[in-house]
Amino acid sequence: MIDASAQLPAGLELPAFTVVEAEVRIQPGLKIGPFCHLQRGAQVGADVEIGSHVVIGEGAVLEDGVRLGSHTVIHPHTRVGAGSLVGDHTILGKLPSTASTSTLKAAGELPPLIMGPGCTVGALAVIYAGTVLAEEVFVADLASIRERCRLDRRVIVGRGVTVENDVTIGEATKLQAEVYITAFNYLARTEERFKHRKGCVLRSGCRIGGAAVLLPGVEVGEEAVVGAGSVVTRAVPPMKVAYGVPARVVRPTPPEQLLSAQKKS
Numbered sequence: 001m002i003d004a005s006a007q008l009p010a011g012l013e014l015p016a017f018t019v020v021e022a023e024v025r026i027q028p029g030l031k032i033g034p035f036c037h038l039q040r041g042a043q044v045g046a047d048v049e050i051g052s053h054v055v056i057g058e059g060a061v062l063e064d065g066v067r068l069g070s071h072t073v074i075h076p077h078t079r080v081g082a083g084s085l086v087g088d089h090t091i092l093g094k095l096p097s098t099a100s101t102s103t104l105k106a107a108g109e110l111p112p113l114i115m116g117p118g119c120t121v122g123a124l125a126v127i128y129a130g131t132v133l134a135e136e137v138f139v140a141d142l143a144s145i146r147e148r149c150r151l152d153r154r155v156i157v158g159r160g161v162t163v164e165n166d167v168t169i170g171e172a173t174k175l176q177a178e179v180y181i182t183a184f185n186y187l188a189r190t191e192e193r194f195k196h197r198k199g200c201v202l203r204s205g206c207r208i209g210g211a212a213v214l215l216p217g218v219e220v221g222e223e224a225v226v227g228a229g230s231v232v233t234r235a236v237p238p239m240k241v242a243y244g245v246p247a248r249v250v251r252p253t254p255p256e257q258l259l260s261a262q263k264k265s
């Protein structure tokens, strides 16, 4: 079903069961599998590739050269930056929902998810509305990034990482597999919990080892290193290595590991 008001390039052949709603705009060079649904006002840039069973939400924008795997869902008004690659079964721009018993009430209006150019998001990842990924951010399979986070240029988020709400992650930071960056989810049941609802701040170039947990509001300094499996309960100063439960500073970050010592790519 193709709405008469949709703007399609001359000669575009759409496969079986494609739904294109009103005011959709498609630029030349689209390759698209069957069973896709482009909702009202969605925009598809030049040379985009879309797998099968994909939903492009109302007003969502795929910039030039974007490639989407099969079964991906792009929620309304999400913007996917030019040349970005998104794996199968990934969900972008999801709106949060809360359990009926949750202390977190409706998140209110959230702006859409914005992804800069050249991002890569793996398979089965979920990234929420209200978050911004700058250019060339890499998010591995099964990672989850909640609302109102900001990930700067060239951040790497490892497989299965969870980044909770309101977390700020500086340029070229690396989170290894299964890291958990907390924010609101303080477990206490008293009024005290409201004091601890704060997203973590990870400064540029810091590296967080596999399965480490950062408690709400913790700051990790520039080029600091957190060891695998650590529980970080207080700020880690810049250029220090910390590990353990709770994490303690053990020594400076080795100078040969600093970003300034790496070959420019």
Ligand SMILES: CC(C)(COP(=O)(O)OP(=O)(O)OC[C@H]1O[C@@H](n2cnc3c(N)ncnc32)[C@H](O)[C@@H]1OP(=O)(O)O)[C@@H](O)C(=O)NCCC(=O)NCCS
Binding pocket: 176, 177, 208, 209, 210, 225, 226, 227, 228, 229, 230, 241, 242, 243, 244, 250
């Ligand atoms: C912290 C880290 C960077 C190395 O620090 P290091 O100071 O060079 O560590 P060393 O190997 O010299 O070990 C020094 C001591 O700290 C301990 N230690 C090292 N890493 C630790 C960690 N993450 N948690 C607790 N203790 C740790 C060692 O067991 C050793 O203890 P000992 O002196 O009683 O024998 C490293 O151990 C680490 O955790 N790397 C992250 C690995 C990772 O996540 N990889 C993912 C990508 S594959």
